[in-house]
Amino acid sequence: MPTSSPARRTFRSSVAALGAAGLVALAPVSAAHGEENTPDLVVGGMAPVSGLRPGDGIDVTATVANKGTVTAEKVWVAYSVTRGLDFAEMPSNCRVQHVRPYDEMPERWTAVCAFEQAVEPGAVYTTDRPLRVTALDRALNDELRLRVESAYPGADENGSDPVAGTAPPVKLVVTEAGGVGSARIVDVPVTTVNTADYQVTGTALRGSVADTVTMTVKFTNAGPAWVWPREGDKAVRVVITPPAGTSVVKRGTFCRAEDGAYVCGMRSLYEGSGETYTFDLRIDRRVPDAKGSIALSTEARPFDPDKANDQADITLDVAGDGSDGSAGGSDGTGGSSGSTGGSDGGSSSAVAGGTANSGTTSGGNLAETGPSVLPTAGMAAAAVAVGAGMLLIQRRRRAQLPD
Incomplete structure (x- = not known):
């Protein structure tokens, strides 16, 4: 050459x-x-x-x-x-x-x-x-x-x-x-005259409190057109909001923190190309139904008429929320956590809190364990009464024996 x-x-x-x-x-x-x-x-x-x-x-x-x-x-x-x-x-x-x-x-x-x-x-x-x-x-x-x-x-x-x-x-x-x-x-x-379909892909996360999990979300230009921004065009950005109850340990490449979210760019807008953003998140606490999002910024894109795939969810399922009994029991409040599911949580509530009857709405072992306590208590009381009677009879017999 x-x-x-x-x-x-x-x-x-x-x-x-x-x-x-x-x-x-x-x-x-x-x-x-x-x-x-x-x-x-x-x-x-x-x-x-x-x-x-x-x-x-x-x-x-x-x-x-x-x-x-x-x-x-x-x-x-x-x-x-x-x-x-x-x-x-x-x-x-x-x-x-x-x-x-x-x-x-x-x-x-x-x-x-x-x-x-x-x-x-x-x-x-x-x-x-x-x-x-x-x-x-x-x-x-x-x-x-x-x-x-x-x-x-x-x-x-x-x-x-x-x-x-x-x-x-x-x-x-x-x-x-x-x-x-x-x-x-x-x-x-x-x-x-052509179109280019910008789209984002979310993810589903799962872990326990104090875990660090990897979040991977994506941007894609699905085409068919490539996009070359001309001078004066505002750049389209990807806005990533992590789920509540998490903190970012490591952010994705081409991303910066801004107003509680992360604003990210991309290297290429060629058709079929995309960008993958990988974050490390620490789960700080359990927030019910915690959900984040990945979304395209709001700049005008007349070439992209399909807006249905401009946003996607980032969900977080925190383990230990009652399915394995780790959310309660020792403080006597396990009955309420047991009501969210899990037979182990129900049985531990009955034993630790003694509130089996109040937990019968959750089904499972709580409903089965509650009635079984009453026959057992009756049998114990009867045994005590019989023992006391036998001791009294023996004392009377000794008193009647000749010296």
């Missing part, structure tokens, strides 16, 4: 940081450093595109002009499209590469076309046929970038090896048409 010089790498880093507006601002600086005798090329020819549907195509015709006083002996025009768009065919004098996302730039495809033609000062040129670009199933908010250079711009270091096209070569022809443009780089918004 061709590599660029250190100076060009530095320049491209500046491009990523400043954007197209920054490139325009750099033009006077170049002239101030002794480059006023170079061609002053500008590109244009495309207006913003909207109303496309997946599968639709647009014809891209680049217009090149030389506003300087020096002839450009050869020019290169680069076409770049974000990942919702694709090139239908590629002329043989163009080389295409796939570029991975970096420096907040999204994934894209770039075609650099070389024109072995002189571009005279004051003249306007256009391509002799348009380059066809197609909207993919994942298209939504995309961008077409046009760029013109008087020297080979080199391949992007973050991209694949460039591949030459196979269609007949494209040429520049002199034109009297307007739309000359005013910059070396022009960004054209391309909007497709």
Whole structure:
């Protein structure tokens, strides 16, 4: 893969940081450093595109002009499209590469076309046929970038090896048409009518008081469109509220505490991508029906009409709440905890509190144990009476014996 010089790498880093507006601002600086005798090329020819549907195509015709006083002996025009768009065919004098996302730039495809033609000062040129670009199933908010250079711009270091096209070569022809443009780089918004379904997934937690449990919840863009927020768009966030009675030991990545909840971001909004947020929670106390939530923030999302999956519950079931008798018994109040279920809790209440009859509404062993106490007490009383009678008879008999 061709590599660029250190100076060009530095320049491209500046491009990523400043954007197209920054490139325009750099033009006077170049002239101030002794480059006023170079061609002053500008590109244009495309207006913003909207109303496309997946599968639709647009014809891209680049217009090149030389506003300087020096002839450009050869020019290169680069076409770049974000990942919702694709090139239908590629002329043989163009080389295409796939570029991975970096420096907040999204994934894209770039075609650099070389024109072995002189571009005279004051003249306007256009391509002799348009380059066809197609909207993919994942298209939504995309961008077409046009760029013109008087020297080979080199391949992007973050991209694949460039591949030459196979269609007949494209040429520049002199034109009297307007739309000359005013910059070396022009960004054209391309909007497709499509949807993207943002959704969240909750979880069910279980543990005992003093346990630390792991809470894992998720955000997903179920597509079909990818989403690339444009400048000025408010970022959508995920808001996570842990269940009552817990405290956060370790929070999830990309999350910050805010107003009793945790506000989280995501790394990608590509279709099918998502973010998993993992928290460690300590169960401090049992709160009946404790429930938290994961929800999307309220920023407008006109591309996401399905709001039913924008919120999900985070439930917490704290063990030891009566099912195993650990919630009571020793303080004589076990009957009430036994009423929440569990035969063990009921039987321990009858023994410890002696309140079997008051617990018969819970069913189970309480109702069975209560009546069994009465026959046992009667038998014990009878045994005591019989023993006392036998002792009295023995004493009388001894008194009647002769000396």
